[in-house]
Amino acid sequence: MPGRPVDRFPGQTSDVRIRRPRMTPERERELLEAVLGVLREAGYGALSMDLVATRARCSKATLYRQWHSKAEMVAAAMIANRPVDPEAVDTGSLRGDLLALVEALSATAEKDTALIAAIHHAALTDEDLAATLHTSLAEYEFTHLSVLLDRAVERGELQRLPGAAEFLPQLLFGAVVTRPLTEGSFADSTYLARFVDLVVLPALRHS
Structure with missing residues (x-):
């Protein structure tokens, strides 16, 4: 269209x-x-x-x-507002990389949650914005997050790039944006670390 x-x-x-x-x-x-x-x-x-x-x-x-x-x-x-470049995160393990990433996300959650939510809302009614976000921001996030998973495959932590990889940006950013709605507080590092251990890692390891 x-x-x-x-x-x-x-x-x-x-x-x-x-x-x-x-x-x-x-x-x-x-x-x-x-x-x-x-x-x-x-x-x-x-x-x-x-x-x-x-x-x-x-x-x-x-x-x-x-x-x-x-x-x-x-x-x-x-993109410039991202708190950390996933490609620059290399702790030596997939769990460590993900925890380092969500630690950075939690540091800016209070400041950026409303901004991210507003942009997502605008994209629902603005086709140009939605298309641009898909072809630039979404692809940027997927490409850069995939680097973490490629390293995990090289280290033998994962046998192959998991099917859940395509949903990794949605998982991480969804957790940040929705916590204020579901629990009335911003996504801090403790909350996001539990999310990584209980949701993200199982999804990646068993898909």
């Missing part, structure tokens, strides 16, 4: 490749921090390139040269 027209820079057509100027990683991070700030304060629906440009002290042209649409910019901000 075709999505709605994507918000583009005036004069830009869908078949024109944008030539992105060089931007330092530090400046890109500043822009993405501005995106997250507007998201937390105004929500996805009210977020606009004008608001982000004002917050980041740059022109809208700068934003559109770096990201083709609002949805792409938000997906990039969500």
